[in-house]
Amino acid sequence: MRHFLSLALAAMVALLSPSVVSAADAAHGEQIFSANCAACHMGGGNVVNGQRTLQQDDLKAYLANYNEGHEEAIAYQVTNGKNGMPAFGGKLGPDDIADVAAYVESQSINGWT
Template structure:
């Protein structure tokens, strides 16, 4: 019976010794993979939208192609319901949509993309 107790004590002491290392690894993993490169500023995105986007997309609509608006249902239908998809189309353009990579920097594109998603969730109200 005393041998069994010694094994348990040895195992638990190894666990206690490795606990700080496990915590450090966990901390590194969570900060490395969950923290964005930089956070979006939707207030800035609203200003950018009003200057560069509202001419064609007033209140989330689309004066060129009515069905391809910025409403939640249309974004989902066309696979544009993620920050990655919206930043890609704002950056590179597509069909009648102009590319903005030469007019806006990455942070501005992220901000306006986040604003579009936020407004779509609110039904542009």
């Protein structure tokens, strides 16, 4: 029984550890955003298409799968681009993109204040 409990505990730790280790860093995302995104999206706006801002209502309206996973949908857009937005998947690594997505999501929730 003790062996079984040890295995169960080890399995739980293994399942929980990746999410802790890979948690996105919104503070780092702010730095990445400032260096790569702010020219077009300063303050959550959009200089190319004013109707496609980074405000939460706009993200809900035009980002595919936003309601199923906010940060994942943002990361997909950043990685692949679309229409006037360039793809950053070749320029930024997956961790940087996850951090930007976390930053954009946190700002959209707070109204970019």
